[in-house]
Amino acid sequence: MIKKRQKIRKGIILFSFFLFPTIFYYLSPVLIVQASSQGIINGSFILFVLMFCTALIIGRAYCGWLCPAGGCQEAIFLARDKKVIKGDYVKWFIWIPWISAIGFFAIQTGGYKKIEFFYQTTYGLSVSDIPSFTTYNLVLFLLIVLPSFLLGKRSFCHHLCWMAPFMILGRKIRNVFKWPSLQLQSIPENCIKCHTCTENCPMSLPVEKMVQQKIMENAECILCGTCIDGCKKFAIKFTTKQ
Ligand code: SF4
Ligand code: SF4
Numbered sequence: 001m002i003k004k005r006q007k008i009r010k011g012i013i014l015f016s017f018f019l020f021p022t023i024f025y026y027l028s029p030v031l032i033v034q035a036s037s038q039g040i041i042n043g044s045f046i047l048f049v050l051m052f053c054t055a056l057i058i059g060r061a062y063c064g065w066l067c068p069a070g071g072c073q074e075a076i077f078l079a080r081d082k083k084v085i086k087g088d089y090v091k092w093f094i095w096i097p098w099i100s101a102i103g104f105f106a107i108q109t110g111g112y113k114k115i116e117f118f119y120q121t122t123y124g125l126s127v128s129d130i131p132s133f134t135t136y137n138l139v140l141f142l143l144i145v146l147p148s149f150l151l152g153k154r155s156f157c158h159h160l161c162w163m164a165p166f167m168i169l170g171r172k173i174r175n176v177f178k179w180p181s182l183q184l185q186s187i188p189e190n191c192i193k194c195h196t197c198t199e200n201c202p203m204s205l206p207v208e209k210m211v212q213q214k215i216m217e218n219a220e221c222i223l224c225g226t227c228i229d230g231c232k233k234f235a236i237k238f239t240t241k242q
Helices: 004-018 020-027 033-037 043-058 061-065 066-076 090-108 128-152 153-159 164-178 196-200 208-211 226-229
Strands: 039-040 112-114 185-186 236-239
Touching: 004 020, 004 061, 004 066, 004 128, 004 226, 020 043, 020 066, 020 128, 033 039, 033 090, 039 043, 043 061, 043 164, 061 164, 066 128, 066 153, 090 153, 090 196, 128 153, 128 236, 196 208, 196 226, 226 236
Parallel strands: 039 112
Antiparallel strands: 185 236
16 A cells, blocks of 8 residues: 555646646756857746755755656656666766856856846746647656656656756755754664565665665655665664664
């Protein structure tokens, strides 16, 4: 039986996916480059900064609880629930040149001069005509749906996501300073090595091993709580202590 917390989480993340066509531009890796080259701070710039800031306290909980791309990928679990192929480093090969391009254009244009949260949207909506509808569907299919089927569950999060590095960096800073923040804690004595947590982890993490080693920190953990809610022996819990 799925615990109430997981029902709520899945409900939120699926609803977020339902809203994806309207908020698509606020997560766009392209519009931020275009806006930066015009000295404009756009919606995705603001959201990416927010993702970094929230990760200082709640790690990658955004990925587990709110991300529309996460909602899409979890919906695909019903059709394809294959463990992801390793390659978390791939996204850094995308992120580093991309963030460098944003910095380059911002410097070249003489810095940011104005804020336009609704940049390039139509009354705040992202998908509002045939070209934006086509772009949305192409991105959805090529970057999110297809990799899920070919490379395994939440492959977009592992291999391609340009937002994840902001949160991974925020989380690493948190780990250096060790201030109170949301994370997992294991109680290995309770664990009966049933493997359920590893089987159910949407990020394909070796949770049982993490529990045994008492090392629950993992850059790819999205703090979804699936492992906590699926463990009959209460061997994992949320904590805010370092
Ligand atoms: S689900 Fe709980 S008992 Fe089973 S392996 Fe994971 S931590 Fe251990
Ligand atoms: S380790 Fe637990 S909280 Fe982290 S992604 Fe896996 S199931 Fe979610």
